[in-house]
Amino acid sequence: MRILIVSDAWHPQVNGVVTSLQALSTELRGFGHLVKLLSPADFRTMPCPSYPEIPLAWDLWRVGPMIRDFQPDCVHLATEGPLGWAARRWLSRRGLAFSSAIHTRFPEYVNTRWPRIPLSWGYAFLRRFHRPSSVVLVSTERMREAFATYGLSRLQLWRKGVDLGLFRVQEQVPDTPVFLYVGRLAEEKNVAAFLALDLPGEKHVVGDGPQRAQLQAAYPQAHFFGYQQGEALAQAFARASVLVFPSRTDTYGLVMLEALACGTPVAAFPVPGPLDVLEQGVSGVMDEDLRRACLAALQLDRRQCAVLAARQSWQASALEFLACQPLLDGEPVAFEAMQVARA
Structure with missing residues (x-):
């Protein structure tokens, strides 16, 4: 399949979202899928107010043509930033299906940094962004239950993994804590x-x-x-x-x-x-x-x-991601395609 992932978080940022998407892309390509990641690296950017290390894309009129030119079989919106909103708008206007994900507790983060902004506003923002998504992926069962209480729907589990080749036990236990x-x-x-x-x-x-x-x-x-x-x-x-x-x-x-x-x-x-x-x-x-x-x-x-x-590999995480993806016409990914990926 041709899989397009749209994310406002990407290199040189270092965070869990970037780590997850990089590992996911690697595994999907290993299964034989063609993966394109649409990120701020493809656009003109400006620093995020109060968080300058995060670049925000602003020439967003290019998002639609880039999706069209790639001709994806399915699209995943990884973040609720400017690129995510632009892709959501372009897909929704054409009646095309997509998946999305909630990687962070955005309302709590905003409330921590700006206490005068109530949690209810943040969750209203999340509900609006994810409302047209065919499926909204979350990392844990506890998060699925929590987000459901705030009115989010079509929540499905996509558990994350770990690179067991890189992160491994080494005989370097320190003498001093x-x-x-x-x-x-x-x-x-x-x-x-x-x-x-x-x-x-x-x-x-x-x-x-x-x-x-x-x-x-x-x-x-x-x-x-x-x-x-x-x-x-x-x-x-x-x-x-x-x-x-x-x-x-x-x-x-x-x-x-x-x-x-x-x-x-x-x-x-x-x-x-x-x-x-x-x-x-x-x-x-x-x-x-x-x-x-x-x-x-x-x-x-x-x-x-x-x-x-060791029980949680990125390969298992990528297969769980694939099983949740809708095709652009709204149909689920065929079981036969999953069998090919597993092989």
Whole structure:
């Protein structure tokens, strides 16, 4: 099939959406499908207000002709940004079917950054964007239930995976405890809740974002490494004693799976995301007292963490994605096509 994915998030951004779409595209091509990703790299862009590292496409009149020229069999809208809206508008006006996905808890993020904007406005925005979608993909059963309570419909499960070739157990367990955070340095990620903890050993921070300068100034004892990718990121996970995941608003948290695949247990709050990824007392410790969770996670079996992560491959995730896709005429992808992909 010819599969078009439209996303406002793509390289050089480093986040879970980009990681998921890159892995998905690789697996789909491995199945023999032709995949095109329409991203800000194909357009003129301007910096996102208050978040300049995110480029926003503005010559959106080119979206429709680009979809038409590619002649896709199916289209997936990965984000609710300018490109997603432009593609949605062009497809809807022609009565063409498409799928979409909710990768982030957008209303909670907006409310965290701008508290005067109520959650109800954010969810009204999500309902409007996803209303014409034939299927709306979400990462976990808990998220499907949560979004349904806010009036979103046609929700289906598309679980994420981990690159087991890259993220693997290595014999580099540190003598001194190393507590690691990996992700964007932004207010909604609640990184300060980790950095303010009184913990033994060292605190390592991998990532970047609008809060980096503020956090570095406030917590000079922590080591900030900026964005890391590929083998460097795998090494960062492998050298850590515990991955600390302080966010309360993530829909999933791919970095937890990546850490577990390296044998590194996770400490987190007992909220959606960690509750969906972790097995309490086995692969992680979830506690409203994050310091207590960090110290308890030091005692977990690293080998067991890797065993649990190995169950979730990107190939299985890509097959689940394919099974949810409608063709442009609204028909589901034929079962025979799925059998070819599996072969």
